[in-house]
Amino acid sequence: MSSPxxxxxxxxxxxxGGSCVELACGESRIIIDLGKPLMKPxxxxxxxxxxxxxxxxxxxxxxxxxxxxxxxxxxxxxxxxLLISHAHQDHSGFLNHVHPEIPVxxxxxxxxxxxxxxxxxxxxxxxxxxVVFSWPGSFSVGAFRVIPHLVDHSSFGAxxxxxxxxxxxxxxxxDFREHGYIGGKTLDIIxxxxxxxxxxxxxxxxxxxxxxxxVQTEPELADEVVDSYKDxxxxxxxxQSGQNVSRAVSFYKAALKLKRELVLDFYTAHVLAExxxxxxxxxxxxxxxLSGIRVWYPHxxxxxxxxxxxxxxxxxxxxxxxxxxxxxxxxxxxxIMLYVRPPMDFDLKExxxxxxxxxxYSLWSGYLKAGRTKSFVDKLQSMGxxxxxxxxxxxxxxxxxxxxxxxxxxxKLFPIHTLYPKQYEQFGVSVQELNDGxxxxx
Ligand SMILES: [Zn+2]
Numbered sequence: 001m002s003s004p005x006x007x008x009x010x011x012x013x014x015x016x017g018g019s020c021v022e023l024a025c026g027e028s029r030i031i032i033d034l035g036k037p038l039m040k041p042x043x044x045x046x047x048x049x050x051x052x053x054x055x056x057x058x059x060x061x062x063x064x065x066x067x068x069x070x071x072x073x074x075x076x077x078x079x080x081x082l083l084i085s086h087a088h089q090d091h092s093g094f095l096n097h098v099h100p101e102i103p104v105x106x107x108x109x110x111x112x113x114x115x116x117x118x119x120x121x122x123x124x125x126x127x128x129x130x131v132v133f134s135w136p137g138s139f140s141v142g143a144f145r146v147i148p149h150l151v152d153h154s155s156f157g158a159x160x161x162x163x164x165x166x167x168x169x170x171x172x173x174x175d176f177r178e179h180g181y182i183g184g185k186t187l188d189i190i191x192x193x194x195x196x197x198x199x200x201x202x203x204x205x206x207x208x209x210x211x212x213x214x215v216q217t218e219p220e221l222a223d224e225v226v227d228s229y230k231d232x233x234x235x236x237x238x239x240q241s242g243q244n245v246s247r248a249v250s251f252y253k254a255a256l257k258l259k260r261e262l263v264l265d266f267y268t269a270h271v272l273a274e275x276x277x278x279x280x281x282x283x284x285x286x287x288x289x290l291s292g293i294r295v296w297y298p299h300x301x302x303x304x305x306x307x308x309x310x311x312x313x314x315x316x317x318x319x320x321x322x323x324x325x326x327x328x329x330x331x332x333x334x335x336i337m338l339y340v341r342p343p344m345d346f347d348l349k350e351x352x353x354x355x356x357x358x359x360x361y362s363l364w365s366g367y368l369k370a371g372r373t374k375s376f377v378d379k380l381q382s383m384g385x386x387x388x389x390x391x392x393x394x395x396x397x398x399x400x401x402x403x404x405x406x407x408x409x410x411x412k413l414f415p416i417h418t419l420y421p422k423q424y425e426q427f428g429v430s431v432q433e434l435n436d437g438x439x440x441x442x
Contacts, residue, residue: 003025004442013433036094111132115274135150149189154180157275169199180394203401215397238251249283295322296323
């Protein structure tokens, strides 16, 4: 008789962000995702700054780090592996606390994104024992066989995981959608590669309860930019996450149609050029790969990278014909789509004639309520730059969630990464609602 296969969701049964799942079979244990929480229990927003300086054991005491025995650097390791679905901080942000002997399985894009974040920001991640898995493919860890399935998401190279052990199969969706550039294929690939009738489906439900949010496809978003700004006489400023490469592709497509050059800040240019080296990245918009792309060097980012001594990163594009300086911009405002983010208002003030330009705001609208995003957008408004919110979610709306359920036909559906587990009843299969830390034998 085979050993029982159990599931424990350490965090994520009733919140979005910071998901952490443990699977156990016999003596084998694997953990999926280990991210920073975005919410307190109950769903109120969690400001992580007060926890920034705390040690691992202190974070565990505070309930911020999930209580997983044998996972952390100060413990005797007893976990076989950690799997990371994608690079977003709420799925990967606690890697520094993992015991250095425990292998961390992740995709090539995720590994590169984690390295870029370490290079460019104060978030420094040590990956002591990374194992890059290949896709398509599978790998074994202890009693488990793991099959990664590429999914569309707002982070490049995101994966769902199908995991077999003891004659049972569990599917972890991670964060996903189907309205991006590879999205149409996401569920087809899963349908093709994963037999229906999985024993357990752990499925994200970020969009449940967000009924007011419209879900455009990425190509529709690009079309909206083109339709809105034909013959616009000033600059189009773009504020998006530098790591959301699908969005950069959308803005690049729009820029081409509007006959504008895409002027990336050198951080975003580096992200795209690095991911361009991954499989699936050959058509990403970065200088030298596709036409009509330039790079600029915002003051604060230059100063930060100089302090870090990272001339290698600065010089990647600085001494090439792709560089565009601030002084080049006033004469060509109607010919550029310029990447900006806080605190680049300093640079924008130095560009004469910038008033009357528009800010294409392409992040979740919740960030506009407070903090540095709000103050940046307010400063631009005082310079005569109005915002146009043009954004679509990285997560699956209800219809897509239903398609995944129909494709996998799970015997049990487990809510995760959601504020609304009760709404899973609508998917028409048996729902197993857990609380954080409950162990469930499949
Ligand atoms: Zn994500």
